[in-house]
Amino acid sequence: MPPAPVDVIQGPSLLRTPAARPHPSLLFLPGLRSLPFWTSDSPENSTQPRRIAYNDPMVTKVVEYLESNVDTIREEYLRVAPTMNSDYDGLQDHNNKDNSKLHEGQWDWYTYLSKGNIQGHFVLKFPETSRIINEGLRQSNNNHQLFEGTPFGFSFFSSLGPDAKIAPHNAPTNLRLRIHLPIVVSSSKKEDGDDNDNDDINVKTGLPYCGIRVANSIRSYQTNKALVLDDAYDHEVWNDTNETRVVLLVDIWHPDISQTEKEAIVGMFQTAKQNGLWRR
Template identity: 30%
Template sequence: MTPEIDACFAAIRAEHGADSLDRVEEMLRPRRRSEHRHPLQAAAKWVLPGIPQLPWHDPYGHPEILPLVKALEAAHPRIKADQERAWASSRERFSDYEHYLVRQRDWQALYLYRDGRLAEDAAPLAPTAYAVLEEHAVATGLICPLLESHFSTLLPGAAIAPHCDLWNFSINLHLAIDIPDGAGIRVAGETRAWEEGKCLLFDYSFEHEAWNDGDRTRTCLLADLWHPDTTPPERAALTVLMTEIQRMMA
């Protein structure tokens, strides 16, 4: 590890206790890369031990996440109207989604949160979703600053190939905005359908894929949140750790 990471970990332990980062330290041991993983997590790079190996989660089952879920679902009609207006009038503001594995032209994104902060230039285009995220995800520290929130639009015929994301210490929330027949998502071999106006919640360190075989775009609002089984000191340490690793890799 670097001096910056060492100093951060030492400060966190001094404040929260000598054992507060035991799981993070265990994750960094080389043997952890392959041990104690679900087979469908095999391609994830970082697996924090002690996180339940549960691909699908009840979006109403985590008290920390529930206020965000309720706020998003209650605001769905206004969020959908904002998104449709933005897609019709400001199509150039949507970009090809650049997943860490691939860039897809048939997967379009309008970012509301990225690089550790709200995307202020998106507020006029998506004021309702922006306000909900600001109040219930950003101000509360629920959103993972390493990742993002965006409108995710799959064009007709688009497919996202099966893959695992990088780690298991964040979790992916989907609010279904506009869902045509023929759109679906599969996580760890289990296929589910989005229900417009409702949320899905899953651990994307498990292999997952999505597709749109419908005749119009499929749009969800995605938010990358801290996994509810992580602790505040772990979140602080993981933010510094992964930021430094990404800096070194760049």
């Protein structure tokens, strides 16, 4: 007999299926549209526009806007970041729920938005990137897309060193979508005697040298091509190349959440903050 698809126990019954579903670690809002990736895959050097899930106009607008400004963002990062210290260690707990370290290897942050709050030092050091995010994602005419006002909102340059990896984990909530805008990417790792015809694929693992898995979907990073993902799904990142991979990470509100709901959610977290349940 095939195994029963449901375990009936005292209390809620448990449905067991192989389907990957979002399961954020802290806060789940039912009824939101959900896919591991909201951007379609595309071949390297393809000139065809990528499809956005559900043809969502708000997500499409953000992707097109960030990609149109990627050269300015990259130039500023390459000029300024080498003069700064990483703020990775000072901004949040980087452990998994089982208290194991979230990553192996070098992982540096340069942070614009941390726990829902704009970071003044970033605005001073990266004025052009700050302006781009501010003008394109924060005003009312942009539906206040930037995921501000909650302890789960982040935006930062994520610099993942050679042979580094970020372990599988889940976001704390499904209220957001996460965008990775790759600005510095190496897609291969040539070794002495390596006769691999496909430089993008690591023959030892069968995976892209520099990639990300969300649920059961795997994508490689391609310079200038934004990835939109729902990080409430189990996901992991790796960089098996000889060079540092850099993305601008931007959290935006899930497009199914209305402005009225955004204000109510932010109000809920502000009340929690006033009561000492959320510290900046």
